[in-house]
Amino acid sequence: MATQDVSPHIPNEHAELSLLDRVWQNGRGIFGWLSVTTHHAIGMRYIVTAFVMLLLGGIEALLVRIQLAHSNNTFLGPDRYNEIFTTHGTTMMFLFAVPVMEGMAIYLVPMMCGTRNVAFPRLNAFGYWLYLGGCLFLYWGVFTNAAPDMGWFAYPPLSGPQFTPGKRTDIWAQMITFTEVSALCVATELIATIFKMRAPRMSLNRIPLFVWSILVQSFMTIFAMPAIVIASSYLLSDRTVATHFVNPAEGGDPILYQHVFWFFGHPEVYIIFIPALGFVSAIVTAHSRRAIVGYPAMVLSLIANGFIAFGLWVHHMFATGLPQIGEAYFTASSMMIAVTSGIQIFCWLATLWSGKVRLTTALHFVYGFLVIFVLGGLTGVVLASVPLDLQVHDTFFVVAHFHYVLIGGALFPLFGALYHWYPKMTGRMMSERLGKINFWFLFIGFNLTFFPMHILGLHGMPRRVYTYGPEMGWDNLNLLATIGAFIIAIGGILFLVNVFWSRRHGRIAGNNPWEADSLEWAAASPPKNYNFEFLPVATSRYPLWVAPESEPASLSKAKTQPDRAVVTGLRNDRREVLVTTLMDAEPHHRYVLPGSSIWPFITAICVSIGFIGSVFNPWYIISGSIISGLALLGWFWPRKLLELEP
Amino acid sequence: RTLMRGHRNAEENQPLENHERAQTRETRLRSIVTVSSVVTVVLLFILLVASISIGKANADLGASGKPMIIQVIGNQWWWQFSYLNDDPSQVLTTANEIHIPIGKTVLIQGQSNDVIHSFWVPNLHGKRDLIPSRVTTEYIRADRPGIYRGQCAEFCGLQHAHMAFYIVAEPEDKFKAWMQAQLQPAVAPATPALAQGQQNFLNYACVYCHQIRGTTASGTNGPDLTHFGSRRTIAAGTLPNTPGNLGGWIVNPQSIKPGNHMATIAVKPDDLQPMIQYLESLK
Amino acid sequence: MKQRSLAFILVLPALAFGHAGEPLAPHDLWSAWEFDPGVVLPVALSAILYARGARRHTGLTLLQRTCFWTGWLSLVLALISPIHPMGEALFSAHMLQHEILMLISAPLLVLSRPLVTFLWALPIEWRKALGRWSKTKPIARTWNAVTDPLTAWLIHAVAIWVWHVPYLFQLTLRSDLAHSGQHLSFFLSALLFWWAVFYGHGRRAYGAAFLYVFTTAIHTGALGALLTFAPHVWYPAYRTTTQAWGLTPLQDQQLGGLIMWVPASLVYLAAGLALFAAWLKESDLRLERTQLDAR
C-alpha cells in the first residue's frame, strides 16, 4: 500500500461537509437523545454519570470520616456506618473508577485510532444504559433503606441468606451484574475498534500508549469480569433459589467465593489503574514535548502487568491459612508487579528529565501521581510479604495503601487527563491558575487524610470498625485524617468550579492547544460527530509531529504538522469507516456503521426488568430473557436492506 | 534549567549533528532506565529473602516441642476459648479473656460458629481467619508478661468494632494457679444477698444462653459466666467490668452494643442489684 | 569413605532395576543416577549426532549451539540426574522434572532447530532420502496438521491434564512403560507446542502465539492452583515416601502445585513477552519495507 503525493480531490468541499454533518447527525428531542450512538456523547455520559457517583461516594467518605473523627462517636450507628462504608467502596470501585476509565476510553480511543466511532456503536449505547441502570438500582436501594451492609467484597456466610436477610445483598449483587455486563460490552467494542479500525499504517508499534493501556485493560476485563459474574451469581442464587455454592453445610465452601472474588478483584485494581498509566504516558509525552523513552519497554511492561495481575489474587487471602510452604512463591510473585510498574516509572522520569517540560496543571497531577504512587508501591511491597501482611492485613494500613494506589495511581492521572483533554472535549481551556490551586488542595488534603492511616494501621486499628475506644489512643490521627478529607472535598469543589467556569469563560482552545502528538488533536474541538473530515493516516508513532517514519528518536524537536496524510475514497452519504488489518493496519475493507437507534435503550430496559425483577422473584429470569430476546430481535431485524453497490 | 534550554536551541541549528546526538542521548537514557530497573529487582530480591526468613522463623515457632492447644471459636460478637486436653476434666471453656504462660508456644486452633472472624493479637503475632467448616491454626508466644488486647480483624457484621478480647501472659506458676481456679465450678453464694442474686439469675431467661458451672444455668449460646467476676471487661471488650456497667448492660444491651444477640430481658429493678452482685462475685 | 562406597555398591542394584527398589532416601541422593538404557541411548545419540552435524553444518549460529547444548544438559538433568529417582519419592521432584522437560529442554531444543543439524550428521544419500521422504504428501500433511498452533496447543493441554488424573499418574509409579509414556508425551507435546508457537506464525500471527502461551500459562496455572489448594492428597502412592525428605505428603503436593503454578507461569510469561517484542519489531520492519516500495 502506498501513499501518493496527490492533493485530495474534493469537488465541492462545502457540500461534502454538510453531507457528513447530515449523515452523522443525531435525532432531536428526548427520543433522539435516547437513540444517540455517537461515541463522544456516550463517553461523556459515562464520565458525567461516573462523576455524579464520585460525588456520592465522596459524600459517603466524608460521613465515614466524620464518624471516625473521635472515639465513641455516635454520629452514625453501626448499621448506618456499615451501609455507608459498603456503599462507598462499591460506588467507588464499580460505579466510579471502572466506568470513568471506560468513558474516557470510549471518548478518546476512536479519535486516537483515527476513526469515526467505535466498532459497535449500538452495543456502546446499550452498555451505557445498563451502567446507568446499575447506578440507579443501587441508589434506589440506598434511598429506600436497602443499602448493602456487608462490605464491598460481600464475603459469605456474612452475605448469605442466614446473616443478611432482606434484599440488601441481592440489590448489591445484581448491581454488580449490571456493571459487569456494561464493562464487558465496552471491552468487546474497544478491542474490536483498536484491532480493526486503526488509521492506516498505525501498526502495533505505533499505537499510542494510552490506546495500548486500554487494549490491555479491555483484555483484562474480558478475563477477569467473568469471575465476578460467577461470584455474584453464587451469592444471588444461594440467596434466591437456595443453591449451595458457598454454603458449607451442603458441601459448598465460603473460601471458594474468596478465590473467585479475588481472581476478579485483584485484576480489577489494574483495570482501574492501567488506563491511568495510559493517561500519564499521553500527558508526559505532550507536556514534555518529546517521544517517550523506551516505548517497547512501556508496552511490554503494560502487558506483563496485565498478565501478572492474574496470578496475585491469593495475596488478599494470606490470613485464611494458605499452605505455609507457598509463602515464598506468593511473596515473590506479588513483588514482581513492582518491577513492571517500576520500569514504567523510570521511563516517564527519563522522558520528563530530558524533555522540554511545560509545567501545566496536567503535569502537576502527573508529578503528584509519581510521588503518591511510589509511596503506595512501597507499602505494596510490605503487603506482598506474607509475615508483614499478616500483621497489617485488614487494618488501616491497607486502607492507606490502596487509597495511595487508587487515588494516587488512578484519580490523580484522571484529573490530569481531564485538564489535558478538557479543551478537546469542550473547545475551551480550563483555568490553569485555579487548576494549580485545585491540585495543591487535593495533594495536601490527600496526604493529610491517608498518611496518618499508615500509622493507625501499624498501631492496630482494624478496618471497618464503626468506632473505637478512647483508651486506644487513635483520636488525634483520626481527627487529622478527617480534616484532610475535608480539604480533599474543597479540592474537589474547586475542580467542579473550574469545569463549570471554564465551560463558559475559558480561553478558546483551537484544535491542538498543547501541540500534542496523537490523532485526537487533529479533530476539531469539540469534535464533530464524524471526528475527521478525512480519516488520517498514521505516518509515525507521533503522527502530529513532524518526523520521518523511521526515526522516532529525533522527535524532541518536533513541531506539529499542518498537512498530514489522509484517506480519501470513503463514501460520505452513509456512516462508512475503514477496516484495517490487525497488525500493520493496512486498509482491508470499508464498513458501514449503524446509525442512531432506540433499540439499545429498549433492550436495556427489558434486560433491567429481568435483572431487577429476579431479585424479588426468580421467574423474572425467564420472562426477562424472553422480552430481552424480543428486544434483540427488534434490534437486529433487517429493516432497510443495504444496497450492495460500492 | 535556562542553561539546558539554551543548549537545546543551539542544537536546533545543526539538524544533522543534532540527530546523532539525540540518538546517543536516547541510548543513554535507555541504559539509565535499565540500570534503575535492575537495581529495583535486586532490592526486591533482598526484601524477598528477608521476608522468607521471617516467615521461616514464625513457622519454626511450632516446631519447638509440644504446644499448648487453645481452641478459639468466633461468634457474632464474642469469643469462646477452650483449653484442649486429653483429660476431659482438664478442659477449660471460657470466653473473651484467657491467660497464657510466658515463653511457651500456644497453638491457636480457630473455628467459627457463624461468619468469618479473624483472630488477631497485634502485639503477639499476625492474624488468622476463623472460618465456618474449617479449622485454621496459628502459633503465638508471649515472651514478656503483660495484658495483650486482641481484636477481630475480619468484618463480621454490625458489632465488628466491639469484638475484642484479652490475653494475660504471666509466669508459668501464676498461670497454673489461674487455670486451677478456672477449672473449679462457680463459687457458691456466700451471703443471702448473693444467694438471692443467684436465684434471680436462674429465674430469668439468662439461663437459656449462659452457663454457670455448678448451677443449673447451662446455656451455650452465650459466653460462659462461671468466673465472670474475674474478667476485665464485659461484652467482649466493650466496657470495663464494673457493677454499674454490668447493670446497664443487663437492662439494655442494645443501647451499649446495638445489634448484638443478647436478649433484652425486663429485669425488675429490685432483682437487678443482687443479680449484679452475684455475677461480680464469680471470681 | 569406605562406608560411602559400600553404600554405593548396595545402591547399584537398585539403580539397575530403576523403579523396582525402595524409594530414594535423602542420603543416597547424589549417588542415584539413573542409567536406564532406554533413556541414556537416545540422549547420547542426539548429542553425537548433533556434534557431528554441527561440524559440517556451517550456517549454525552460536545462539543455536548454545540453545541446543543447554537444552541437552537440561534433558540430562531431568532424565538421568538424581531428580528422576527423587520423583519416585516426592511428587514435587517429579513435577520439577516434568517442568524442566516441558519448559526448559523443549523450548531450547526447538529454538536450536536441531533437525537440520541432525541431517547434516548423516551420510549424503541418507540425507537426500530423508529429505524426499519428508516431502511426501502424507508426512508433510501430518506435520502441517500437528504443528498447527491450535492443534499443538490442544495436544499439549490434553497431555498435561490427562496424566494428572490420579489413576494415571500413580500408574507411572508402578509401571515403567506408563512412566516412559508420560515423559515421552510431555516432552514430545511440549516440543510440538513450542515449535508451533515459535515457527507456526507463518500461518497464524505472533499475536496468536502469544495468546496460546498465555492460555497455556492460565490452564497449567489453574491445575497448579488446584493441587496447591486441595485439602487431600491426590496421589496416595506418595503417602509413605515423603516424610524422609521432611515434608508431609500434603506439603509435597502443595510444593509440586506451586512449582507448576508460579515458576512455570514465569517461564510462559517470559516466552510470551519475547514473542510480543518480536511481533512489535516485525511489524515495524514490514512498514519500512512498504514505505520503500512507495518511493
Next chain:
Amino acid sequence: MELAPKTLDVSHLEPFDISSQAPLWWGQVLIACIEGTMFCLLIAAFLYTRLRVDVWPLPGDQFPHLTLPTLALIPLILSAVGSFIASEGAKRNDRSRMIFGLTLNLVLAAIFFAMRIVEWHSLNFNWKADIQGSYVWAFLGLHSFDVVGDLVFTLVLIFCVVSGRYGEKQRLGVHVDSVVWYFLVAIWIPIYLAIYWGPKLLESQ
C-alpha cells in the same frame, strides 16, 4: 522531508467483508472468550469443590448417567458441520447452501437438545439438593440457555434467508452465527468431561 498532503485512496476496497477481518467477527470471538472464561472458571471451581468433599456425590444423589450424554455428543459435533456449510454459503452468497447448512445445524442441535432434556429429566436431584446439584444444574442451565438462544437466532436467520429478506449484514450474521455455534460445541466438551467424568477421575484410589 516533504510536507505536501498525501492521500490514500480506498474507494477501490470492498464495502463489506464476510471473514475474520470483519469487526463483528472479532466481537463475537471476544464474547466467546468471555463466556469461555466463565465456563472454565466454573469448571475449576467445580473441581475445587469436588476435592473438598470426601464422599461424592453427597448421600442421596446419584452420579449423572453417562450413556445418553455421550451419545448426544454425536449430533452435537455433527451440527457444527451444518454451521460450516452455512458460513461457506454466506461467504459465497449461495442461498441454497445457507438454507441447507442452517437447517442441518438446527435439526441436529435440536436432536442434541432433546437428548439432553431426557437425560436432565432423569437426574434424581435438583439444584437445591446439595453442591453437586447446584453445579450440575448450573452447567446444564447456562449452556442450555446459550443453546436455546442460538437456536432462536438460527431460526430467525433461516426465516430471513428463506424469505429473501437478507443482505450483506444478514450474511455476515450467518457467518458469525457459525462462530457462536462452534464455541457452544467446543465448550460443551470440557463441561461434559467435568460433570460426567471429573468427579470419578479425581478419586485417588
